[in-house]
Amino acid sequence: MGHIKVRGIILRLVNFKDYDRYLSILTQDFGVLSVFAKGIRRSTNRLGSRCQLFSFADFELFESKGRYSIDGVETVSSFSKLQGDLLRLSAASQLAEIILDNANEQQGSDQLYALFVRACYELDLGRKDPFLITWAAEMKLMNLLGFQPQLAECRSCESPIEEDGEVYFDYHNAAVYCRRHGLVKFEEFRSNTAKISLALLRALRFLADCPLERSFSFDAAPELIEELGMFTLRFVEARLDKRYDKFSFFRDFGLPPKEPSAP
Numbered sequence: 001m002g003h004i005k006v007r008g009i010i011l012r013l014v015n016f017k018d019y020d021r022y023l024s025i026l027t028q029d030f031g032v033l034s035v036f037a038k039g040i041r042r043s044t045n046r047l048g049s050r051c052q053l054f055s056f057a058d059f060e061l062f063e064s065k066g067r068y069s070i071d072g073v074e075t076v077s078s079f080s081k082l083q084g085d086l087l088r089l090s091a092a093s094q095l096a097e098i099i100l101d102n103a104n105e106q107q108g109s110d111q112l113y114a115l116f117v118r119a120c121y122e123l124d125l126g127r128k129d130p131f132l133i134t135w136a137a138e139m140k141l142m143n144l145l146g147f148q149p150q151l152a153e154c155r156s157c158e159s160p161i162e163e164d165g166e167v168y169f170d171y172h173n174a175a176v177y178c179r180r181h182g183l184v185k186f187e188e189f190r191s192n193t194a195k196i197s198l199a200l201l202r203a204l205r206f207l208a209d210c211p212l213e214r215s216f217s218f219d220a221a222p223e224l225i226e227e228l229g230m231f232t233l234r235f236v237e238a239r240l241d242k243r244y245d246k247f248s249f250f251r252d253f254g255l256p257p258k259e260p261s262a263p
Contacts, residue, residue, distance in 0.1 A: 156181035
C-alpha cells in the first residue's frame with residue numbers, strides 16, 4: 001500500500017456512476033493499469049483536462065490491495081493535433097484497441113509502450129501519411145505480440161524467396177511461398193492465399209527486422225500504402241480472430257484502403 005509515480009498514456013476511458021471514471025493507462029514497467037479517478041468528470045475537478053484519451057503524463061497513483069486510484073497528474077504531452085483530427089484519432093484508437101485486447105499483463109510492456117508512444121508522436125507531428133503510420137505500427141505490434149510472419153523462405157520447399165520472382169502469402173499459416181508452390185496453394189485455398197508484390201515483401205521484412213525506433217523511418221508510394229493496408233487488415237484478423245477497422249467510417253470518402261477481398 002502506498003503512492004507510486006508512473007509515466008504512461010491513457011488508452012481507454014470508461015465512465016462510472018455520475019462523475020467517476022476508470023482509466024486504462026499503458027505504462028513502461030507495469031503494463032496496462034486500470035485506475036479509478038473519483039469525481040474526474042466534474043467541471044471543477046482539477047485533473048479532468050489532464051486525463052483525456054491519449055494524454056501522455058506522469059501519474060501519481062495510490063495503490064491498495066492491487067487497486068489503483070489517481071492522486072495527481074503532470075502532463076508530458078496532450079498530443080493536441082492528434083486529438084483535433086478525426087483520422088489521426090481513429091488511427092491511435094485502432095492501435096490502442098489491439099493492445100488492450102491482446103497484451104497480457106506486463107507482456108513486453110516496455111516495447112509496447114515505446115511503440116505506441118512513438119506512433120502517437122508521429123501521428124501528432126503529421127509529417128507522414130496516418131495510414132502508413134497505422135499499418136507499420138500494427139505489423140510491428142503483431143511482431144511484439146508473437147505473431148511475426150515467416151518471410152524469408154518458402155514454407156513448402158524452404159528455398160529462399162528471391163526478390164526477382166513471384167511471391168504468395170498464406171494468411172492461414174502466416175507464411176510466404178515461392179511461385180511454384182504458391183500457385184498450388186492458391187488453386188487449393190483461394191480464400192487464404194494471395195499474391196503480394198515484391199515492394200510489400202520488402203516493407204514487411206523491414207518492419208520485422210528493424211529496431212523499434214526505426215519503425216516509422218520509411219516512406220512509401222500510395223499504391224504500397226494501400227497494399228500494406230489491405231494486407232495488415234487481413235493478417236491481423238486472421239491471427240487475432242477479430243477485425244480491427246476504425247477507418248471504416250472514412251471508406252465512402254476514398255481515404256483508407258479499399259475493403260480487402262478474397263483473391
